[in-house]
Amino acid sequence: MTAHSKTSALMARGCEFLGSETAILCGAMSWVSERNLVAAISNAGGFGVIACGAMTPALLDAEIAATKTLTDKPFGVNLITMHPDLFELIEVCAKRGVTHVVLAGGIPPKGSVEAIKNSGAKVICFAPTLALGKKLLRSGADALVIEGSEAGGHIGPVSTSVLAQEILPTLAADHLVFVAGGIGRGEAIAGYLEMGAAGVQLGTRFACASESVAHxxxxxxxxxxxxxxxxxxxxxxxxxxxxxxxxxxxxxxxxxxxxxxxxxxxxxxxxxxxxxxxxxxxxxxxxxxxxxxxxxxxxxxxxxAGQSVGMVNKEEPVTEIIAALMAESEAALGGRAGAPVIAA
Incomplete structure (x- = not known):
C-alpha cells in the first residue's frame, strides 16, 4: 500500500485489528454479503463480513466453510442480536475459527459478548449514541461501528456526520471506531480518518460489484x-x-x-x-x-440502498472499487495517488 502512504498510515490501527490490508469493511447485506462477495473483498485487501441474517446454525456453518474455500484472508460474521439461536450461531463461529463477530440489531444479550471473546474472536458492536458506545466498550466490545441514517437497510435517526463529530473526538483516541453510512467516495473516507476513525464500512458501493450475486x-x-x-x-x-x-x-x-x-x-x-x-x-x-x-x-x-446509491452507476470488480476509494482518499490527503481533488 505504499502508493497510499498517508491513507494507510491513518488506517494502520484498523488494519492491525482486522488483519487486512485496508481498513475498509463491507457492511453485512442479507442475501448479498455471502461467500462470493465476502471472499472477493477480503482477497482484494478489504474486510468482508458474512450477513448471517435469519440463517440457521447449519446454514451459517456451511456458508463460513464455503467462504474459507475461496479466501485465506480474515473475514467476519454479522449476527443479529434478536436471532432466537444467537448462542448456537456464536458456537458455529467459534468452531469455524471466525476471527471477528459483528453484533447488530440492538443491545447484545447477556453473555453473548463473553461467549464470543471466550472463543478468541474480536467483538464489533454498533453504537448509535456516545453513551451506548461507552457502555458497549465497558461491556467488552473490542471496536465500534457508528452508522448514520444515510446508510441502507436498518438505520438510526442521526446522520453520519453528526455521529462522527459527537463520538470520534471522545472515543477514537483510545478505542477503535469505524464510520459507516452514506460513504461512496474516498474523499469522505479521508475526512473521517483525519477525525480519528480507525476505518470505514461501506455496503451500497459493494452491492453492485461484479462479484455480488445480486440480480x-x-x-x-x-x-x-x-x-x-x-x-x-x-x-x-x-x-x-x-x-x-x-x-x-x-x-x-x-x-x-x-x-x-x-x-x-x-x-x-x-x-x-x-x-x-x-x-x-x-x-x-x-x-x-x-x-x-x-x-x-x-x-x-x-x-x-443507502443514500450513496447515486454514486453507484456501473458494475465493477471489488479490486477496482477498493483501489478507487484508496486513490481518492490519498488525493484528498494530499498524496500523489489518484487525480487531484477539484473543489465543487
Missing part, C-alpha cells in the same frame, strides 16, 4: 437511482418498535406499511408478544429483500 435487475435499479429515492420506512404504530429501513421507494415500501398494521392488530389481540412481533417484521424484510436482490422482483421486493 441484474437489482443492480440496474441502483444504477438508475438518485440519493433522494433511497427513503426510510415509516413507523405506523408507536407501540410497535420497528427500526426504520432505508430502501428505494416502490410497492414493497407500501406493503411494509400494511405489514406493520397487520402485526399491530395481532399484538392488540394478544396473538403474539412483542418479541414475536419484531421477529415477524424482520422476517418480512428478509423475504422482501430476497425477492429483490436474488429473484429480481424490484417492484414488490425491498431494494435496500
Amino acid at each position: 441484474p435487475a437489482f443492480k440496474k435499479a441502483f444504477f438508475r437511482a438518485s440519493a433522494r429515492e433511497a427513503v426510510a420506512s415509516v413507523q405506523v404504530d408507536p407501540r410497535l418498535p420497528v427500526i426504520p429501513v432505508r430502501a428505494l421507494k416502490n410497492k414493497g415500501t407500501e406493503e411494509f406499511t400494511a405489514k406493520q398494521v397487520a402485526v399491530a392488530k395481532l399484538l392488540d389481540a394478544g396473538e403474539v408478544d412483542m418479541g414475536e412481533a419484531q421477529l415477524q417484521i424482520e422476517r418480512f424484510w428478509a423475504g422482501a429483500l430476497r425477492r429483490a436482490a436474488i429473484d429480481g422482483d424490484i417492484e414488490s421486493g425491498s431494494i435496500m
Whole structure:
C-alpha cells in the first residue's frame, strides 16, 4: 500500500485489528454479503463480513466453510442480536475459527459478548449514541461501528456526520471506531480518518460489484437511482418498535406499511408478544429483500440502498472499487495517488 502512504498510515490501527490490508469493511447485506462477495473483498485487501441474517446454525456453518474455500484472508460474521439461536450461531463461529463477530440489531444479550471473546474472536458492536458506545466498550466490545441514517437497510435517526463529530473526538483516541453510512467516495473516507476513525464500512458501493450475486435487475435499479429515492420506512404504530429501513421507494415500501398494521392488530389481540412481533417484521424484510436482490422482483421486493446509491452507476470488480476509494482518499490527503481533488 505504499502508493497510499498517508491513507494507510491513518488506517494502520484498523488494519492491525482486522488483519487486512485496508481498513475498509463491507457492511453485512442479507442475501448479498455471502461467500462470493465476502471472499472477493477480503482477497482484494478489504474486510468482508458474512450477513448471517435469519440463517440457521447449519446454514451459517456451511456458508463460513464455503467462504474459507475461496479466501485465506480474515473475514467476519454479522449476527443479529434478536436471532432466537444467537448462542448456537456464536458456537458455529467459534468452531469455524471466525476471527471477528459483528453484533447488530440492538443491545447484545447477556453473555453473548463473553461467549464470543471466550472463543478468541474480536467483538464489533454498533453504537448509535456516545453513551451506548461507552457502555458497549465497558461491556467488552473490542471496536465500534457508528452508522448514520444515510446508510441502507436498518438505520438510526442521526446522520453520519453528526455521529462522527459527537463520538470520534471522545472515543477514537483510545478505542477503535469505524464510520459507516452514506460513504461512496474516498474523499469522505479521508475526512473521517483525519477525525480519528480507525476505518470505514461501506455496503451500497459493494452491492453492485461484479462479484455480488445480486440480480441484474437489482443492480440496474441502483444504477438508475438518485440519493433522494433511497427513503426510510415509516413507523405506523408507536407501540410497535420497528427500526426504520432505508430502501428505494416502490410497492414493497407500501406493503411494509400494511405489514406493520397487520402485526399491530395481532399484538392488540394478544396473538403474539412483542418479541414475536419484531421477529415477524424482520422476517418480512428478509423475504422482501430476497425477492429483490436474488429473484429480481424490484417492484414488490425491498431494494435496500443507502443514500450513496447515486454514486453507484456501473458494475465493477471489488479490486477496482477498493483501489478507487484508496486513490481518492490519498488525493484528498494530499498524496500523489489518484487525480487531484477539484473543489465543487
